[in-house]
Amino acid sequence: MLSAEISWRQEPGINHAYVWFSDGTIAGYRDLDTGNDYPTSPDYAQLMEHVLADWLRTHGIRCGPESSEPSPPEPPSGRGLTAWLARRRSQREHARAVAAHREWQLDHPSWRVPVDPPHAGWRDLVRNDPGHALWHRAAQLPEPRWFDFSARRETRAWTQGARGEETVAAELWRIARPGAWRYVHSVPVGTRGSDIDHVLVGPGGVFTLNTKAHPGASIWVGEHTFMVNGRKQPYLRNSRHEAARASRLLTAATGSPIEAHSVIVLVDPGKLTIRTSPRDVTITTRRGLKRWASALPSVLPDQEVETIFNQIRRSSTWI
Incomplete structure (x- = not known):
């Protein structure tokens, strides 16, 4: 039974995630800079979407132009003690989210992502x-x-x-x-x-x-x-x-x-x-x-x- 594997190729001008089968047959690739998929057959489009979603989530690879680090929230408006406390709470929550994200990145370094493209030998x-x-x-x-x-x-x-x-x-x-x-x-x-x-x-x-x-x-x-x-x-x-x-x-x-x-x-x-x-x-x-x-x-x-x-x-x- 064939299984699907993913490899990552990142170099100047190229940032692709390849989806291929264990027999070396390539199902296609996703351009991670744009988020566009290029399946070798329309039959593989759904398979690529499924396995890539899990791969991106597992390894924390950025896909598309958005930043991977949590963005700071809009500060609550208003004056007075209540507004000040709300801003402080928002800042603390953002700091915790950023710290958690950086810890997650330590647990998912890019060097542990397989980089062998199909037919690489x-x-x-x-x-x-x-x-x-x-x-x-x-x-x-x-x-x-x-x-x-x-x-x-x-x-x-x-x-x-x-x-x-x-x-x-x-x-x-x-x-x-x-x-x-x-x-x-x-x-x-x-x-x-x-x-x-x-x-x-x-x-x-x-x-x-x-x-x-x-x-x-x-x-x-x-x-x-x-x-x-x-x-x-x-x-x-x-x-x-x-x-x-x-x-x-x-x-x-x-x-x-x-x-x-x-x-x-x-x-x-x-x-x-x-x-x-x-x-x-x-x-x-x-x-x-x-x-x-x-x-x-x-x-x-x-x-x-x-x-x-x-x-x-x-x-x-x-x-």
């Missing part, structure tokens, strides 16, 4: 949900029988990992909400089913995040060793490989040398012992993620963050 990864690959893998498993404890453990491992990525995604939103940071989830790399849990870019640099959900577990970390409940895990090696691969691909995509740093994010471990911090892999917890990002020195200007993120969000960058 790439998919905007901001569409991806956290834990997508793990949820998909869990859904492919057969329903375990009540006595098959091995199958139940396998299903639980996949779903636990997916939920862990969702909790880390919530922390990334706390980091990005003020406006300086950007991220994408479930980044497919290559053609063999590999993916990076999260890619984060901001003033502090470029980071590949590897989420590990081991609630209540005992974690021990050395320079080259990572153990969960006494068992060695290849997390350090894998994280280093992810960061090195991301560095190569982003350098090729941007034409400038990009160094991505690897981060392992632990979800609610019971005990964390870092005997020796790995020099090239950051170890942090979900709860400490925002504090870690806030403490990073600024190494990338805003324009460079935007340039790098414009390549991070393209699926074609990671092939």
Whole structure:
């Protein structure tokens, strides 16, 4: 069954919202500066009106020449205490409306709106949900029988990992909400089913995040060793490989040398012992993620963050 998707293209002279189907067929576009629709077929006009209305409301995109911020009301006329109180009340209500609108805009930044036009040859990864690959893998498993404890453990491992990525995604939103940071989830790399849990870019640099959900577990970390409940895990090696691969691909995509740093994010471990911090892999917890990002020195200007993120969000960058 086909679904309708919307992408936004905004550049000098162009401000269009494209409506297209999941098979790449375009239904048309709306000129957001004028509010006029241009369906490819009259049959798509009603569909466009429906999906665009929801999209505009969800993302807070301005359509037409009107201002998106609440306009100040006409001040009540008259003199005396009653009129003065009415004016003061009107001013306070307007100030609250403006503050609420600005808070809403913080929750709906334009960088989270997909910008891939149909037939562009790439998919905007901001569409991806956290834990997508793990949820998909869990859904492919057969329903375990009540006595098959091995199958139940396998299903639980996949779903636990997916939920862990969702909790880390919530922390990334706390980091990005003020406006300086950007991220994408479930980044497919290559053609063999590999993916990076999260890619984060901001003033502090470029980071590949590897989420590990081991609630209540005992974690021990050395320079080259990572153990969960006494068992060695290849997390350090894998994280280093992810960061090195991301560095190569982003350098090729941007034409400038990009160094991505690897981060392992632990979800609610019971005990964390870092005997020796790995020099090239950051170890942090979900709860400490925002504090870690806030403490990073600024190494990338805003324009460079935007340039790098414009390549991070393209699926074609990671092939």
